[in-house]
Amino acid sequence: MPILLQNQVIGAISETLEKVNESGQLSIGTIPSPMVEPPKRPEWGDFSCNIAMTLASTVRQSPLKVAEVLATNLLDHFPYLFERIEVAPPGFLNLTLHPLRWIEVLRMIEEQGSSYGRSQIGAGTRVVLEFVSANPTGPLHVGHGRGAALGQAMASLLAASSFEVSREFYINDSGRQLQLLGRSVYARYLELLGMESSFPEDGYHGGYIKTIAESIAKIHGETLLESPLDQAEEKCAQEASQFLLDRIKEDLGIFGVNFETWYSEASLHSRGMVERTLDELRKRDLSKEEDGALWFRASEFGDEKDRVLKKQDGSYTYLAADMAYHRDKLARGFDTLINIWGADHHGYIPRMAATVQAFGYPKDSLRVVLVQMVSLLRGTQKIEMSKRSGEFVTLREVVDEVGADAAKFFFLMRRSDTQLDFDLELAKQQSSDNPVYYVQYAHARISSMFRVAQERQVSLPKIADVNPSLLIHDEELGLIKTLAQYPFVLEGSALALEPHRVTFYLQDLAAQLHAYYNKHRVLPPLDSTLTIDDKTQEGALETIEKEVGSENEPVNDILTPAVTAARLALLRQVQTVLRNGLTLLGITSPEKM
RNA sequence: GCGCCCGUAGCUCAGUUGGAUAGAGCAUCGGCCUUCUAAGCCGGUGGUCGCAGGUUCGAUUCCUGCCGGGCGCGCCA
Numbered sequence: 001m002p003i004l005l006q007n008q009v010i011g012a013i014s015e016t017l018e019k020v021n022e023s024g025q026l027s028i029g030t031i032p033s034p035m036v037e038p039p040k041r042p043e044w045g046d047f048s049c050n051i052a053m054t055l056a057s058t059v060r061q062s063p064l065k066v067a068e069v070l071a072t073n074l075l076d077h078f079p080y081l082f083e084r085i086e087v088a089p090p091g092f093l094n095l096t097l098h099p100l101r102w103i104e105v106l107r108m109i110e111e112q113g114s115s116y117g118r119s120q121i122g123a124g125t126r127v128v129l130e131f132v133s134a135n136p137t138g139p140l141h142v143g144h145g146r147g148a149a150l151g152q153a154m155a156s157l158l159a160a161s162s163f164e165v166s167r168e169f170y171i172n173d174s175g176r177q178l179q180l181l182g183r184s185v186y187a188r189y190l191e192l193l194g195m196e197s198s199f200p201e202d203g204y205h206g207g208y209i210k211t212i213a214e215s216i217a218k219i220h221g222e223t224l225l226e227s228p229l230d231q232a233e234e235k236c237a238q239e240a241s242q243f244l245l246d247r248i249k250e251d252l253g254i255f256g257v258n259f260e261t262w263y264s265e266a267s268l269h270s271r272g273m274v275e276r277t278l279d280e281l282r283k284r285d286l287s288k289e290e291d292g293a294l295w296f297r298a299s300e301f302g303d304e305k306d307r308v309l310k311k312q313d314g315s316y317t318y319l320a321a322d323m324a325y326h327r328d329k330l331a332r333g334f335d336t337l338i339n340i341w342g343a344d345h346h347g348y349i350p351r352m353a354a355t356v357q358a359f360g361y362p363k364d365s366l367r368v369v370l371v372q373m374v375s376l377l378r379g380t381q382k383i384e385m386s387k388r389s390g391e392f393v394t395l396r397e398v399v400d401e402v403g404a405d406a407a408k409f410f411f412l413m414r415r416s417d418t419q420l421d422f423d424l425e426l427a428k429q430q431s432s433d434n435p436v437y438y439v440q441y442a443h444a445r446i447s448s449m450f451r452v453a454q455e456r457q458v459s460l461p462k463i464a465d466v467n468p469s470l471l472i473h474d475e476e477l478g479l480i481k482t483l484a485q486y487p488f489v490l491e492g493s494a495l496a497l498e499p500h501r502v503t504f505y506l507q508d509l510a511a512q513l514h515a516y517y518n519k520h521r522v523l524p525p526l527d528s529t530l531t532i533d534d535k536t537q538e539g540a541l542e543t544i545e546k547e548v549g550s551e552n553e554p555v556n557d558i559l560t561p562a563v564t565a566a567r568l569a570l571l572r573q574v575q576t577v578l579r580n581g582l583t584l585l586g587i588t589s590p591e592k593m
Numbered sequence: 594g595c596g597c598c599c600g601u602a603g604c605u606c607a608g609u610u611g612g613a614u615a616g617a618g619c620a621u622c623g624g625c626c627u628u629c630u631a632a633g634c635c636g637g638u639g640g641u642c643g644c645a646g647g648u649u650c651g652a653u654u655c656c657u658g659c660c661g662g663g664c665g666c667g668c669c670a
Binding site: 037038039040041044048050053056057062063088089090091092135172175176177291292293295304305307308309310311312313315317318319322343344345346347348349350370372373413414415417418419421426429430431433434435437438440441442444445448449450451452453456485488489492493495496500501504507508511514515517518519521522523524525526592593 | 609613615631
């Protein structure tokens, strides 16, 4: 099992700490685990480490002195790893690897392919990820789309980090909203039959209600009129919500978002789980009767007040069902519950945090990710949406217009807790202004080069057949270092539940690829008398190192077949990482654009 | 009033959980296609990281208080 270069460096530092501790050069006591990161500036080396500064006070020596000791020991013990180590004030350790070591990164990517970037950090932790959970009272709108894209990406991210993830959609198929849906549909149904009807004040006004009423009229004719009002409305509610749920599933399917479990709120009631939940609370003395209602003592777990579970009229609150639902998630053996919610639900978090604690689980077994609103723009023109009037842009419409790839990328471009401006025109645009095309183009561009290579009978080499000393340009080492960071980006992204980091990473990698493409040729030009040179590799190297040429012109590299081979091999790994990242986000990697 | 989130270039936003001289994209100005996809590249302009304290070797990052913006504070879901 190969070890990531960065972890080799950390290992080397750890070992060195132990050695200098044993030898008495520094009396450290318990050895801390060092951190290493790629520094901002290239002159600070490949990795920088701040361990000397954090250690300074415990070993009672100046940070610079500590750094010096570590630097000399590291160089002594790991000469094959480090080319040089510099100590920079106030105590940074700036480590530079032997340039030839970087080929290991490429070898690892080639070996691991689509699993490059996976980590064990989740250690099999069982996670249930609940997202979208839209009421089946209308079609999905763009806001749901953001939640859907986010949840799907997060699920992939967690799965790639060895979490055991189950995606779940909670269906609010009982209660007042559903009743309202039934009444709205029934009212439209009556209208269709030319009868007097009173449309509910706060009912659903969207045009889809009429469509549903029409299909109900088609199936049932006038038979609903024979039933009592509440039964007829109930019937409408059932059929409408089933229809809408099917539509939601269809929309999500088209968008490439899937769930292991569709969890019905109504089933909680029918299975008596709400009642059992209240029993348990009673047993734990976490509920109370007051003012003719039953309350959950949420304030005992940090919520600002107690919450009603069962109303005066004997019906359950939404919270009661939700507590039963979360209790069931825990009972099913999940270690961590992750909920993706609209930001307007943030006031609900303390209640749910209290819930998991009430059932004896640690507070942090619940993690809530809040998603802020999406504003749709057409250029600079904002598209007004109003749920009240039923005029909102559906996810389906957006996907139809800009495509699933662009929609997902845009949804994942920002941190979820900041408001998102989604410009439909930009998402459709085929230029470098449009980040999704920019990244996909990098992938397609590499494919294109491979196609040309094949046409010219240039074969794609294995990393093992590549001379690492031919990949020594800044752009090449820069690309490799960026590739080396990918596993750490995934890891951080998974732990923080922030898929947008992957989006930014991909844009960065694509930018480096495009720059490299413009600066360095990979395949020899067709007119091969111009620059192909049959010098030895050493000779070629010297020429490359002395390269001249203005910044914006391609450098006249000496393109020996070996150089072409090395570059093709590098590009192959760049393409793998681009594809891995895009796949993780649920976005396709086109071979041709 | 209380609680949560946010405040970084003209605009939209990153900033690797406390690191060194704070970065992208857009916009704007100027360059680069007879050779691997110009859906691309190179360069210029642009900053009191909302303000004031505190914590320490070190703060855009953590703490406190203000200022400004968004949202939430139902026996609604």
